[in-house]
Amino acid sequence: DAKTTQPPSMDCAEGRAANLPCNHSTISGNEYVYWYRQIHSQGPQYIIHGLKNNETNEMASLIITEDRKSSTLILPHATLRDTAVYYCIVRVVFNDYKLSFGAGTTVTVRA
Amino acid sequence: GAGVSQSPSNKVTEKGKDVELRCDPISGHTALYWYRQSLGQGLEFLIYFQGNSAPDKSGLPSDRFSAERTGGSVSTLTIQRTQQEDSAVYLCASSSWGQTDPRNEQFFGPGTRLTVL
Numbered sequence: 001d002a003k004t005t006q007p008p009s010m011d012c013a014e015g016r017a018a019n020l021p022c023n024h025s026t027i028s029g030n031e032y033v034y035w036y037r038q039i040h041s042q043g044p045q046y047i048i049h050g051l052k053n054n055e056t057n058e059m060a061s062l063i064i065t066e067d068r069k070s071s072t073l074i075l076p077h078a079t080l081r082d083t084a085v086y087y088c089i090v091r092v093v094f095n096d097y098k099l100s101f102g103a104g105t106t107v108t109v110r111a
Numbered sequence: 112g113a114g115v116s117q118s119p120s121n122k123v124t125e126k127g128k129d130v131e132l133r134c135d136p137i138s139g140h141t142a143l144y145w146y147r148q149s150l151g152q153g154l155e156f157l158i159y160f161q162g163n164s165a166p167d168k169s170g171l172p173s174d175r176f177s178a179e180r181t182g183g184s185v186s187t188l189t190i191q192r193t194q195q196e197d198s199a200v201y202l203c204a205s206s207s208w209g210q211t212d213p214r215n216e217q218f219f220g221p222g223t224r225l226t227v228l
Contacts, residue, residue: 043202043219093215098156
């Protein structure tokens with residue numbers, strides 16, 4: 001997604017928190033931040049989304065800066081199964097049904 | 112079923128042959144989407160169905176590509192006279208499109224890996 005920038009890769013130790021950054025400095029007021037991941041040989045999987053408040057679900061937490069120009073996805077206790085490509089995108093709900101991912105961040109969780 | 116299923120999981124074909132890829136969406140999902148993902152590339156939208164109608168076919172790369180959906184359920188993506196550049200993973204997703212659902216979350220199948228020799 002050309003509206004977001006992410007580091008190409010990062011390593012994380014198993015059991016530790018993984019913090020994945022995303023910059024979206026041109027985000028519009030009606031755009032949400034979405035995170036997906038894609039485990040090797042599987043389809044993309046929705047993780048979490050948010051507008052301006054921090055969000056948490058059973059998979060992860062999403063921290064959005066007050067100016068909404070960046071966000072961080074937190075995997076609180078990374079496991080080997082969390083090794084995947086993580087995609088951060090911005091989209092207007094209802095209208096943006098065409099998902100489009102860029103290169104994302106390849107996260108490797110090491111034992 | 113519990114999730115989106117696609118078949119076949121892998122398809123190897125010769126250049127010039129026609130192929131059909133099948134998608135079974137989650138039961139009750141009215142919206143269905145086809146995407147493709149080439150090696151090292153991002154996700155590319157192909158077509159969107161709402162019920163049996165396709166209001167958005169803008170992503171189909173050429174007239175060799177077509178798709179249909181019957182009974183508001185199963186969808187088939189057909190590629191005629193395949194070319195080597197058609198080699199990719201073809202992903203199908205479905206969702207319960209509704210204006211009261213702010214997520215419009217798309218659930219993806221495992222994909223069909225197409226290799227054109």
